[in-house]
Amino acid sequence: MSGLLLFLQYAVNLAFVILGLLTLRDWLVHRERSRGYLALAIGLLAITALIGQVQTFFGNPFGEAGTDVDALVFLASAYAMLLFRSSFIPLSRRGHLLALGGLALAGALFIGANLPQRPEAQLSVFQQAVVIVFVLAWAACVGEPLFRFLQASQSRPAVQRARLRSLAAGYLSIFLILLVAAFGGSLATHPYVVLAIDLAALASVPLIYASFAPPSWLRRLWREPEESAFAAAVKELLLFSPTRERLAERAVEWALRLVGADAAFIADADGEVLAARGMDAGAARRLQARLGAFGEEQVVPVPDGPIQSAIVVPLTLADGNGALVVLSGPFTPIFGTDEVTRLGQYGTNITAGLDRAVLTERIAALERTKTEFLNLASHELRGPITVLRGYLSMLQGGMLGSVSPEFGEVLPVLTAKSDEMNSLIEQMIEAARLEEGRLELSPVRADLRDIALRALETVKPFATSSHPVLFEGQEKEIPVLVDRRRIETVVSNLLSNAIKYSPDGGEVRISFGQDNGFALLKVTDRGVGIDPKSMEKLFTRFGRIVTPSTRHISGTGLGLYLSRELARRHGGDITAESAPGKGSTFVLTVPVADE
């Protein structure tokens, strides 16, 4: 047993020395004030362990002096802990003086009390008081920061919370060891108690180590509960953010949560602040100007003000470099490589999101411009067509005198073509209305056969002997609830398409049917038909299917798009079936009117 205890004691001391060296290395790598204080606190603890070990090994070569130095170093480690705390949560001058005074008193008393070397020795009342003061001074200087850290950890992101708790747990076990050693009396020398103390001391080493340099697997483990929420936030950032400003606001909020910072902002490529949290936009702009540009994400010291440091993540936007800047506040724990890497990755997402928002905005603007153009152009076209149609109608009505027989023959064609042009313009206006959301239907009860007959009238000029239109009318009325004029346009569009795309002639058939509360109108032709591969394009806006057999046929590509949209606005639809070379059938469904 005693061999094991001796071995354990060596192991504990060695572990503390290694821990001290590791914190020292951590500080040398990162060169940050807060890390320096932590390295000092733990390093001094390690020195305490080392001196204790040397004393044991070499049989008290320094005697009393060795123990005194050990005690002073131990007290100094407590003050280093306080300094570490002060680098996050600034401690007042009075607090510093109070702590120094307490520690100095404890040190002086310790030296003056001449405590016995052997733990089982009886202590005088004065010596007992000295031990109490000593333990209290150390515990106050170490306990207060840990308490503050635990308190602050509540609202921190998962990793910071776990780090702070790990640090607190490590120190707590040291604190308990100290208590037992100081006040345990004879209990403290009991082999099992010694064993427990040594094991606790050994356990505190990885806990403290994990607090300042948690391995990546541990950080992942800690982060896990927050990961899904973060992933959802990133997805939302990339997919659903309506404007750049909103996107930037959300991104800033998550950046704060990610590292537990106090303030953050995103600067655009032109230096303008897109969003800021924890500070006003003006302050953000000034800070951004002072920080300047960085090639890659890194921690940058911010010399003045209460802010200690900032992580600057460059955002390589399409229009130039912007930046995500996250500022540590008094409650922010360590900004480490973990945070920098994480924010760097997050920065990539923000960049993608912001650029996507720009694209979306540009596309929307383009779409608006196009619709505006469609609207304006179509209205402009109505002027000339008014005059053309007007004079043509006057010519046909004989208002402008008699015309030559030859001209009389072409006059109907001119009239039909100008009418067609007029309806094409009407289609463009309807399309613009549809896209601007200004299209309103005025549904009334009507007979679908009636509507079809009227539509047939409008395509009469084209329904020549080579294109007979068969009207398979029903005896019974087909009551539908529709915007008459619009459905009439839809039907005449289907009919004129059927005629247009049957260049070699062939009959066009109109038939009716009913299906589950909907009335059906079918237009069947024996024309060129539609390739199955082109079916998808058929109803898209400006989606014209051009094949060698249809190249000569003119059209805007709006007709079917508009027809289907109109049918859908009614709660109905248009579907198509076709066999290339054999013909097509278009089916219009509209809701049946209630009796």
Next chain:
Amino acid sequence: MNEFVASLPAAEPALLAWWAAPSVKRKPLLVMIEDDVAIAEMYRLQLRADGYDVEMAADGKRGLALLRRRPADLVLLDIRLPELHGFQVLEQIRADATLGGIPVVVLSNFGDPGLIAQGRRLGARAYLIKSDTTPAQLSAVVRRMLGAEPAD
């Protein structure tokens, strides 16, 4: 006549009133306020042939001035006009003590439901889309409308 929305008086009484007018001392006067000369000339050709006196103005201000000089029996009013917008002209006609009762027919190539509703609110008797209205159709509308007015 696609966008012919504003309510028109029934045809038969209108025609009766027209024929029943005691004595036609002068041709009914129409004022057409229209900046597109080709359109204006075309409609005038038909309307004159149908027995109306047609005076024309190419912008809103001149149109109002013309009306104050020669109060018309009916106004044909374009909407997109230089100087004074058609709806402003309409408002001023309505607000005028002597001109307020003159029926106004809006002739426009802008046929959005919002515009049509606004035209109706401001008291237009009809709202016609030019490209859908042949001269003969316009003439028919004018005939019906003047017939419905008390004979003067």
